[in-house]
Amino acid sequence: MSLAHGILGFLSYGKMSGYDLAKTFTPTAQFFWSAQNSQIYLELEKLEKKKLVKYRVVEQKGRPDKKMYSITEKGKEEFLRWLSESNSGSDTGFKSSFLMKVFFSVNQSKEETKHMLSAFISDLARYLEEMEPYPAILDQMNPDRKSEASLYWEFTSDFARSYLEMCKQWAERCIATLGA
Amino acid sequence: MSLAHGILGFLSYGKMSGYDLAKTFTPTAQFFWSAQNSQIYLELEKLEKKKLVKYRVVEQKGRPDKKMYSITEKGKEEFLRWLSESNSGSDTGFKSSFLMKVFFSVNQSKEETKHMLSAFISDLARYLEEMEPYPAILDQMNPDRKSEASLYWEFTSDFARSYLEMCKQWAERCIATLGA
DNA sequence: AGGCTCATGTAACCGGTTACATGATTAT
DNA sequence: ATAATCATGTAACCGGTTACATGAGCCT
Numbered sequence: 001m002s003l004a005h006g007i008l009g010f011l012s013y014g015k016m017s018g019y020d021l022a023k024t025f026t027p028t029a030q031f032f033w034s035a036q037n038s039q040i041y042l043e044l045e046k047l048e049k050k051k052l053v054k055y056r057v058v059e060q061k062g063r064p065d066k067k068m069y070s071i072t073e074k075g076k077e078e079f080l081r082w083l084s085e086s087n088s089g090s091d092t093g094f095k096s097s098f099l100m101k102v103f104f105s106v107n108q109s110k111e112e113t114k115h116m117l118s119a120f121i122s123d124l125a126r127y128l129e130e131m132e133p134y135p136a137i138l139d140q141m142n143p144d145r146k147s148e149a150s151l152y153w154e155f156t157s158d159f160a161r162s163y164l165e166m167c168k169q170w171a172e173r174c175i176a177t178l179g180a
Numbered sequence: 181m182s183l184a185h186g187i188l189g190f191l192s193y194g195k196m197s198g199y200d201l202a203k204t205f206t207p208t209a210q211f212f213w214s215a216q217n218s219q220i221y222l223e224l225e226k227l228e229k230k231k232l233v234k235y236r237v238v239e240q241k242g243r244p245d246k247k248m249y250s251i252t253e254k255g256k257e258e259f260l261r262w263l264s265e266s267n268s269g270s271d272t273g274f275k276s277s278f279l280m281k282v283f284f285s286v287n288q289s290k291e292e293t294k295h296m297l298s299a300f301i302s303d304l305a306r307y308l309e310e311m312e313p314y315p316a317i318l319d320q321m322n323p324d325r326k327s328e329a330s331l332y333w334e335f336t337s338d339f340a341r342s343y344l345e346m347c348k349q350w351a352e353r354c355i356a357t358l359g360a
Numbered sequence: 361a362g363g364c365t366c367a368t369g370t371a372a373c374c375g376g377t378t379a380c381a382t383g384a385t386t387a388t
Numbered sequence: 389a390t391a392a393t394c395a396t397g398t399a400a401c402c403g404g405t406t407a408c409a410t411g412a413g414c415c416t
Contacts, residue, residue: 002275006280009283009284032274032280079284083287086296087277091277094274094276096212097271099211099336099339100182100185100212102336103189103332104263105263105332106328106329106331106332107260107263108263112264119266120271123272151286152293155282155283158353159282159350162349164272166342166343169342170339177331
């Protein structure tokens with residue numbers, strides 16, 4: 001249940017519509033949290049019912065109306081509560097069907113496993129390339145607290161780069177071991 | 181939907197009850213796939229309906245009856261199909277509320293963020309310690325294909341160790357940056 | 361004419377979590 | 389006595405995915 005808190009986090013930077021949120025989530029938070037637009041709209045509804053956010057309908061000419069959401073005082077409190085809450089141990093392991101396949105690779109040939117690992121390396125490279133243009137987007141997002149916020153953005157994107165690099169080295173090690 | 185395939189994978193090593201599976205899953209696959217016993221029983225039922233596994237009730241003295249499950253031919257086929265199936269891009273990103281908190285840390289003091297990162301480092305260390313005794317369990321599991329299977333077990337546990345180490349270094353870097 | 365962007369949703373489904381229920385035996 | 393182990397499940401819930409629906413305006 002963290003998408004809700006992600007939404008609160010973005011709204012703490014300023015007013016946004018569900019559409020804006022969907023657009024923002026993907027490029028900035030993609031690595032550590034993916035979000036479908038349908039889910040965002042559902043969460044916004046729930047948050048509104050809990051009075052953690054509120055919205056005003058903004059009429060536009062030549063475009064559909066939009067609901068501009070803003071965070072309430074209660075929402076800010078909840079967001080800060082979540083931020084300071086400890087989530088002990090919940091972020092050490094994760095779900096990866098890829099690693100599960102590696103684990104069960106006795107059941108396939110070494111060639112097939114090597115192929116699988118190579119494909120994984122390609123995926124990593126592609127992902128890394130796609131990551132490049134993100135800083136610009138964050139720049140647009142918060143002009144005021146830009147420099148401060150981008151420090152933490154750097155932290156998470158540093159994590160992503162380190163992770164991808166670690167994966168690559170690991171996969172290469174595996175291939176080398178199999179290749180003998 | 182990979183728990184089902186994990187079950188098929190373990191059953192390809194030999195017959196097991198739901199209870200055995202639950203016991204096995206946690207220590208071996210914990211890092212890349214966690215499983216609740218309730219979910220395992222549900223999946224077994226589904227797999228049985230799809231004729232991918234079958235079971236025989238084994239009566240025991242002084243203990244409750246158990247259902248010993250084994251994989252069917254159809255199950256083996258499905259397992260191999262899954263194994264060779266490409267899951268492109270699905271394993272690059274992941275969900276982490278911890279990273280989301282880091283991302284939104286403009287909203288808390290640097291001290292608080294450093295504290296959060298330190299707690300994360302402690303979690304990593306604890307997790308690493310708990311990982312140590314696993315090889316023994318795998319040893320018991322498949323006496324025949326032990327050496328082969330343990331190669332792949334090594335791959336995944338190497339991944340886990342590398343990941344934990346990478347996380348540690350990253351967190352220390354963040355703390356250093358904040359500490360100035 | 362065709363496709364993209366803006367904008368908000370509904371419906372069906374599903375994998376998974378949490379909590380609870382039961383009951384005998386065995387080890388401390 | 390008490391707790392742990394063995395063993396299998398049910399029920400309620402929830403976050404999330406996939407697919408689909410709608411419709412105006414703008415760009416090519």
